[in-house]
Amino acid sequence: MTNPGSASRILVIEDDPAIMFGLKDNLEMAGYKVRTAIEGELGVQLARDERPDLIILDIMLPGLNGFEICRELREDGFDMPIVMLTALGQEADVVRGLNLGADDYLTKPFSINVLLARVRNFLRRYRQAELEIVSFGSMELNRTSKELLRDGRVIELTPKEFGLLDYLLQNCGRALTRDQILNAVWGSDLVVTQRSVDRCVTSLRSKIEEKPNQPKLLKTVQKIGYRFDDEERSR
Amino acid sequence: MTNPGSASRILVIEDDPAIMFGLKDNLEMAGYKVRTAIEGELGVQLARDERPDLIILDIMLPGLNGFEICRELREDGFDMPIVMLTALGQEADVVRGLNLGADDYLTKPFSINVLLARVRNFLRRYRQAELEIVSFGSMELNRTSKELLRDGRVIELTPKEFGLLDYLLQNCGRALTRDQILNAVWGSDLVVTQRSVDRCVTSLRSKIEEKPNQPKLLKTVQKIGYRFDDEERSR
DNA sequence: CCATTTGGTCACATCTCGGGTACAAGAATG
DNA sequence: CATTCTTGTACCCGAGATGTGACCAAATGG
Numbered sequence: 001m002t003n004p005g006s007a008s009r010i011l012v013i014e015d016d017p018a019i020m021f022g023l024k025d026n027l028e029m030a031g032y033k034v035r036t037a038i039e040g041e042l043g044v045q046l047a048r049d050e051r052p053d054l055i056i057l058d059i060m061l062p063g064l065n066g067f068e069i070c071r072e073l074r075e076d077g078f079d080m081p082i083v084m085l086t087a088l089g090q091e092a093d094v095v096r097g098l099n100l101g102a103d104d105y106l107t108k109p110f111s112i113n114v115l116l117a118r119v120r121n122f123l124r125r126y127r128q129a130e131l132e133i134v135s136f137g138s139m140e141l142n143r144t145s146k147e148l149l150r151d152g153r154v155i156e157l158t159p160k161e162f163g164l165l166d167y168l169l170q171n172c173g174r175a176l177t178r179d180q181i182l183n184a185v186w187g188s189d190l191v192v193t194q195r196s197v198d199r200c201v202t203s204l205r206s207k208i209e210e211k212p213n214q215p216k217l218l219k220t221v222q223k224i225g226y227r228f229d230d231e232e233r234s235r
Numbered sequence: 236m237t238n239p240g241s242a243s244r245i246l247v248i249e250d251d252p253a254i255m256f257g258l259k260d261n262l263e264m265a266g267y268k269v270r271t272a273i274e275g276e277l278g279v280q281l282a283r284d285e286r287p288d289l290i291i292l293d294i295m296l297p298g299l300n301g302f303e304i305c306r307e308l309r310e311d312g313f314d315m316p317i318v319m320l321t322a323l324g325q326e327a328d329v330v331r332g333l334n335l336g337a338d339d340y341l342t343k344p345f346s347i348n349v350l351l352a353r354v355r356n357f358l359r360r361y362r363q364a365e366l367e368i369v370s371f372g373s374m375e376l377n378r379t380s381k382e383l384l385r386d387g388r389v390i391e392l393t394p395k396e397f398g399l400l401d402y403l404l405q406n407c408g409r410a411l412t413r414d415q416i417l418n419a420v421w422g423s424d425l426v427v428t429q430r431s432v433d434r435c436v437t438s439l440r441s442k443i444e445e446k447p448n449q450p451k452l453l454k455t456v457q458k459i460g461y462r463f464d465d466e467e468r469s470r
Numbered sequence: 471c472c473a474t475t476t477g478g479t480c481a482c483a484t485c486t487c488g489g490g491t492a493c494a495a496g497a498a499t500g
Numbered sequence: 501c502a503t504t505c506t507t508g509t510a511c512c513c514g515a516g517a518t519g520t521g522a523c524c525a526a527a528t529g530g
Contacts, residue, residue, distance in 0.1 A: 393477075428478075431479080457486075
């Protein structure tokens with residue numbers, strides 16, 4: 001349970017003491033309550049017992065590794081945001097982690113400010129996840145009328161484009177794998193290529209981006225998938 | 236049934252007596268008629284029998300919980316606004332509630348003024364559903380005489396066409412699924428094809444649209460259903 | 471009992487979406 | 501810098517969704 005008015009609680013699972021203490025100090029300085037674990041078993045236990053609001057999780061750990069932790073928690077119905085920490089060049093792992101239910105990832109070494117921004121973003125996310133009208137930039141997506149407006153003008157979207165944009169907005173600031181997008185927007189049953197996501201992204205960009213080949217909103221995350229960024233909101 | 240001109244009726248389903256009475260008093264002071272239920276079964280019953288204009292619904296309830304109430308009512312075609320009340324830290328639940336058809340939510344403890352503002356807002360949007368005469372473009376629909384006039388001239392509508400137009404006007408600007416339309420206009424018991432909706436839409440268009448194949452009012456929303464747009468009034 | 475109207479279904483005509491393919495462009499890797 | 505993998509994008513076309521005319525059954529009224 002979260003106490004009204006109290007600081008958000010964050011669990012850091014990381015075995016490298018330098019990184020672990022660095023995170024702890026910075027997060028505490030930013031006003032969060034921090035618990036730490038230096039290996040997997042204890043991490044899972046703390047997550048279960050204390051139900052933190054967010055978890056920062058290293059992939060390479062002694063004992064249970066990050067994937068296993070992630071999967072276990074999700075299987076047990078825990079749905080707090082999980083941000084994974086990964087060494088450079090482990091993109092394949094990142095895809096795996098995201099598909100197992102992680103929400104985002106950071107590649108070491110990372111800027112502490114980027115981390116803090118992501119954390120802030122996640123802790124705020126549930127509140128705006130499913131409102132009737134979501135605005136970003138000069139546009140607003142109306143889930144009731146199924147319309148997208150820019151400066152009050154209708155931008156025609158096909159059903160798939162609308163569904164994709166809707167899903168991306170619900171997960172603003174998160175890196176999403178193509179699998180995640182397919183499951184959410186196409187439905188897990190349907191069998192289509194991952195390239196269909198790319199195609200839909202392209203056509204959506206051509207309608208919402210000023211310069212579709214230099215997207216400001218719907219960014220490509222190489223080897224992973226896509227991320228919707230809203231500069232107004234994410235800072 | 237709703238009496239034109241009378242105060243809007245609000246149903247409060249909430250088991251905590253302190254909150255329940257607080258809501259009741261405040262809403263009555265603001266001029267609404269209030270019914271209350273302290274558990275789910277009774278709440279659903281009252282909603283069915285009295286068809287309030289708006290429901291304020293706690294999620295945690297003895298008996299049927301808020302989600303179940305919400306789903307049941309929506310499945311039966313009730314479409315009054317539902318505002319959910321949720322304890323802090325249940326934001327994940329909120330998403331679920333909104334998916335089940337709730338329209339808005341408030342996190343306890345909430346300011347009574349915020350609540351009143353939301354309620355007023357919802358009721359304003361739905362009020363025109365109760366008007367005797369609704370006008371759009373150069374036409375007006377008279378619910379008492381069951382006539383549609385354009386520039387003072389009668390346009391002959393069949394009963395089904397009238398019912399459809401009436402329902403669409405009550406939900407002006409909202410994309411409606413064929414199922415919603417069937418439930419509301421045909422009645423949930425009757426078994427007819429979804430295509431009947433299409434057919435009725437076509438014949439209605441031929442009577443109210445300038446160019447029936449390029450509709451300005453009664454728009455198709457691909458893969459969903461239809462939406463009535465009134466450009467004068469909306470935005 | 472017949473005439474009329476309503477509205478539901480069917481069948482067919484359109485139209486739209488979006489998947490696949492193919493190739494271009496770009497990014498990573500060594 | 502060359503190679504290889506990833507992503508962007510134009511194009512075509514089939515499947516499915518929607519529009520629409522025709523027909524018919526049921527209801528209604530005289």
